[in-house]
Each structure stands twice: as C-alpha cells, then as structure tokens.
Amino acid sequence: MSTDTCTVRLTGLRKSYRVGEASVEALKGVSLDVRSGEMVALTGPSGSGKSTLLNLCGLIDTPDAGSRELGGIVIDGLDELGLTRLRREQVGFIFQGFNLVPVMTVFDNVEYPLMLLGMPAGERKEKTMTALQRVGLETFARRLPDALSGGQRQRVAIARALVKSPALVIADEPTANLDSTTARQIxxxxxxxxxxxxxxxxxxTHDERMSSHCDRVLHLIDGELQ
Ligand SMILES: Nc1ncnc2c1ncn2[C@@H]1O[C@H](COP(=O)(O)OP(=O)(O)O)[C@@H](O)[C@H]1O
Ligand SMILES: [Mg+2]
Known part of the structure; x- marks a missing residue:
C-alpha cells in the first residue's frame, strides 16, 4: 500500500471574471491531485489560467464551481475564518514580484507569518533565523528589502514561505527575471x-530551468489542463 498522502485535491474547478458586461472564463473545469513531497510545474501561455489556478489552490480565491481539499480537509464547508486559518497554517506563497513589505526588515518580513499564527517570540526568532540561514541570508536580517538584489529578495520570500513548514507551497513564476545562478538556487x-x-x-513557470526539475509538468491551455 502506498504511504503517499494527497495534500491537494482539486476537482472540476471553474472560475470566471467579470470584465464590464463581459465574462472571461479563466478555468473551465480543472481537476488536479498533488501528493506530499511532489513538485509540480504548471506551464502554459500567458492568460491560460495559471495564476487563477494557483490562487484557488492556495485558498486566496474562491471557485465558481468544483471542490477543493487540502490535507484531507474539505475546503468548501469552511467559513472565512476557517479558510484564513488553514491558509495561514498550511500554505506558503512565493510570487514573481516577491511581495515583501518594504518598510519591514528582512527578519520582520520572514517572521510575519509566525506572528499571524500567534507563536511566542522566542520560538519565532529561532524559526526565523533558521529559515534565513537556509536561504543563506542570515547576515542580511536587519536590512530592508530595498538594499537587496532581486535574487536575494526572492530568497527572503522563500524563507518567508518555508518558515512555518507549510504543507503546500505555491510559487507563481518565481524565477522570472532572475539570472541563471539565482534561478538555480530558487x-x-x-x-x-x-x-x-x-x-x-x-x-x-515559463522557465525550462524550473520545469525540468519538477516531478510532473502540466500544461494549461485556455483554462483547461491538457
Ligand atoms: N482579476 C481579473 N479580472 C479579470 N480578468 C482576469 C483577472 N485575472 C485574470 N483574468 C483573466 O483570466 C484569464 C487567466 O488569467 P491568469 O490566471 O492570470 O493566467 P496566467 O497566469 O496563465 O497568465 C486571462 O484571460 C486573464 O485576462
Ligand atoms: Mg500568471
């Protein structure tokens, strides 16, 4: 018997956006399972629905139809508070634009998800420094993001995503605009x-450097998995 656990189970997801009078169908019934320990690449042309799917998968947005499970928990029955709690505990996000808070130090950016979880200060500090060490930026803890290169900022964003040991990590084009060495680190x-x-x-990702290292590569075209 397989000991694999399925972290993510998405079934028949549909999502449309209203644009004035018109409606854009971004996802047309997408189903996807991702196991623990699995790294999946989502490729496809710009506008094919990759970010929409990631946002549904990471509980940032709500589908029009379909169902979602995360770690065996059925999402659709949860209220806003339950959703937020699950997202804070279980999901780490990495975005192309890093999304660091510019007025907060590197340390404070990485510590922030642990504050949201209500973790005591001593434990927060230890976990934050461990995450910064993991991405090789412990000596940059007191700097502001502005004082870092693009690649260093993305590593801060990764430290922020991994600091709480999430079951699910969502990354939206994390190596876009990064040089080869930095992309390789990511x-x-x-x-x-x-x-x-x-x-x-x-x-x-559009990045072959990324998809070639994934366990599975999925292709999305016009809101449908191929
Ligand atoms: N907030 C939004 N409002 C209106 N249309 C959107 C919005 N977000 C995405 N779309 C549309 O949905 C489709 C899928 O977009 P997206 O998920 O961002 O694709 P990708 O990440 O693959 O480029 C596109 O046609 C895009 O224009
Ligand atoms: Mg996108």
Whole structure:
C-alpha cells in the first residue's frame, strides 16, 4: 500500500471574471491531485489560467464551481475564518514580484507569518533565523528589502514561505527575471522543500530551468489542463 498522502485535491474547478458586461472564463473545469513531497510545474501561455489556478489552490480565491481539499480537509464547508486559518497554517506563497513589505526588515518580513499564527517570540526568532540561514541570508536580517538584489529578495520570500513548514507551497513564476545562478538556487530550494520536507510544491513557470526539475509538468491551455 502506498504511504503517499494527497495534500491537494482539486476537482472540476471553474472560475470566471467579470470584465464590464463581459465574462472571461479563466478555468473551465480543472481537476488536479498533488501528493506530499511532489513538485509540480504548471506551464502554459500567458492568460491560460495559471495564476487563477494557483490562487484557488492556495485558498486566496474562491471557485465558481468544483471542490477543493487540502490535507484531507474539505475546503468548501469552511467559513472565512476557517479558510484564513488553514491558509495561514498550511500554505506558503512565493510570487514573481516577491511581495515583501518594504518598510519591514528582512527578519520582520520572514517572521510575519509566525506572528499571524500567534507563536511566542522566542520560538519565532529561532524559526526565523533558521529559515534565513537556509536561504543563506542570515547576515542580511536587519536590512530592508530595498538594499537587496532581486535574487536575494526572492530568497527572503522563500524563507518567508518555508518558515512555518507549510504543507503546500505555491510559487507563481518565481524565477522570472532572475539570472541563471539565482534561478538555480530558487529551483534547489523548492526542490528541497518538496523532497526533504515533504511539502507539495506547485509552481507556475515559463522557465525550462524550473520545469525540468519538477516531478510532473502540466500544461494549461485556455483554462483547461491538457
Ligand atoms: N482579476 C481579473 N479580472 C479579470 N480578468 C482576469 C483577472 N485575472 C485574470 N483574468 C483573466 O483570466 C484569464 C487567466 O488569467 P491568469 O490566471 O492570470 O493566467 P496566467 O497566469 O496563465 O497568465 C486571462 O484571460 C486573464 O485576462
Ligand atoms: Mg500568471
């Protein structure tokens, strides 16, 4: 019997956006399972629905139809508070634009998800420094994000995503605009999250450097998985 646990189970997801009078159908019934310890690449042209799917998968947005399970919990029955709690505990996000808070130090950015979880200060500090060490930025803890290169900022964003040991990591084009060396570091970090920490990693990417290291590559076209 397989000991694999399925972290994410998405079934028949549909999502449309209203644009004035018109409606854009971004996802037309997408089903996807991702196991613990699996790193999945989501590829497809711009506008094919990758970000929409990641946002539904990461509980940032709500589908029009279909069902979602995260760690065996059926999402659709949860109220806003339950959703927020699950997202804070279980999901780490990495975005193309890093989304760091510019007025907060590197340390404070990484610590922030632990504050949201109500973790005591001593434990927060220890976990934050461990995460910064993991991405090789412990000596940058007191700096502001502005004082860092793009690649360093993305590593801070990864530290912020991994600090709470999430079951699911969502990354939306995390290596876009990064040089090869930095892109390789990002790939290695995500790979380690999946394969050594047993997280499920779902990464939208145009980047062959990324998709070639994933366990599975999925292709989305016009809101449908191929
Ligand atoms: N907030 C939004 N409002 C209106 N249309 C949107 C919105 N977000 C995405 N879309 C549309 O949904 C489709 C899928 O977009 P998206 O999920 O961002 O694709 P991708 O990430 O693959 O580029 C596109 O046609 C896009 O224009
Ligand atoms: Mg996108």
């Amino acid at each position: 790939v290695d970090l995500l790979h380690e999250l999946a394969h050594e920490r047993n997280a499920s990693v779902v990464v939208a």
